[in-house]
Amino acid sequence: MLEVKSVYKSYSKTGISFRRGRVPVLDDVSFQINTGEWAALVGESGSGKSTLSRLVLGLEKADSGSLLLEGKDAAVWMKENRGQMSVVFQDYITSANPAFKVKDIIHESWKTAGGNKSIHETVESLMRKVGLPLEIKNRYPHELSGGQLQRVCIARAISTSPRFLVLDEAVSSLDVPVQAQILQLLHQLKAELDLTCLFIAHDLQTVAYLCDQIIFLNDGKIVEQIETKYLANAQSAYAKRLLEAVIRFKV
Numbered sequence: 001m002l003e004v005k006s007v008y009k010s011y012s013k014t015g016i017s018f019r020r021g022r023v024p025v026l027d028d029v030s031f032q033i034n035t036g037e038w039a040a041l042v043g044e045s046g047s048g049k050s051t052l053s054r055l056v057l058g059l060e061k062a063d064s065g066s067l068l069l070e071g072k073d074a075a076v077w078m079k080e081n082r083g084q085m086s087v088v089f090q091d092y093i094t095s096a097n098p099a100f101k102v103k104d105i106i107h108e109s110w111k112t113a114g115g116n117k118s119i120h121e122t123v124e125s126l127m128r129k130v131g132l133p134l135e136i137k138n139r140y141p142h143e144l145s146g147g148q149l150q151r152v153c154i155a156r157a158i159s160t161s162p163r164f165l166v167l168d169e170a171v172s173s174l175d176v177p178v179q180a181q182i183l184q185l186l187h188q189l190k191a192e193l194d195l196t197c198l199f200i201a202h203d204l205q206t207v208a209y210l211c212d213q214i215i216f217l218n219d220g221k222i223v224e225q226i227e228t229k230y231l232a233n234a235q236s237a238y239a240k241r242l243l244e245a246v247i248r249f250k251v
């Protein structure tokens with residue numbers, strides 16, 4: 001479904017794009033995600049995860065290399081498959097329009113993508129799907145808890161029946177118990193919906209629960225890509241370090 005080949009990306013230090021003044025962010029990044037697979041992109045803050053997600057979403061261009069979705073350039077695929085790729089960001093507060101009611105937020109992407117079922121039916125069934133009580137549909141974002149608002153954002157993301165979902169730190173800014181609930185919801189959606197997913201996180205435990213494969217990004221480079229079931233056999237120093245931290249924490 002997604003094929004990333006030798007992608008390089010840099011940003012200019014000063015805002016002026018002289019080559020020598022550029023900071024490399026992604027360095028020869030290659031990986032692929034097969035249809036139906038959930039892949040995690042794990043790395044420390046600043047390792048280039050969100051940059052990579054913006055390239056996948058066609059929001060920015062790579063300096064070189066290619067990002068293909070079903071064999072087509074990501075930006076072209078996005079144009080031809082409106083509503084088929086959705087994204088949920090970490091910052092659920094700014095990603096929902098404060099002047100919109102819950103029902104309008106959920107409806108937003110679906111309307112843009114040209115949905116044709118009645119608004120009522122779609123919003124209510126989506127609210128049920130993400131475990132939101134129907135009585136909050138006329139509330140504004142500031143009248144919701146963090147967990148509820150992130151559920152609203154997830155409902156909006158799946159409203160267009162996307163085939164590809166990007167979750168960029170979608171649970172990171174929630175309280176731990178709420179994180180667990182949202183992860184459970186995502187686990188349930190993974191089983192129910194036909195989705196391919198790029199799940200970005202820095203927490204190994206979270207991704208191991210949800211994803212089929214894990215891609216480790218360290219300082220803009222992919223240091224390992226491994227199926228979750230073989231995680232204990234990870235070879236790279238970076239993956240081992242993260243793994244040890246989890247084990248130490250558990251003991």
Ligand SMILES: Nc1ncnc2c1ncn2[C@@H]1O[C@H](COP(=O)(O)OP(=O)(O)OP(=O)(O)O)[C@@H](O)[C@H]1O
Nearest residue numbers: 011012025043044045046047048049050051052202
């Ligand atoms: N538009 C930009 N202009 C200049 N530098 C940028 C830009 N976007 C990102 N960077 C830099 O690129 C590097 C990678 O940033 P990115 O946001 O991709 O990291 P991340 O892995 O998502 O981190 P986090 O876990 O904190 O979200 C950082 O050093 C950041 O400062």
Ligand SMILES: [Mg+2]
Nearest residue numbers: 049050051169
């Ligand atoms: Mg990020």
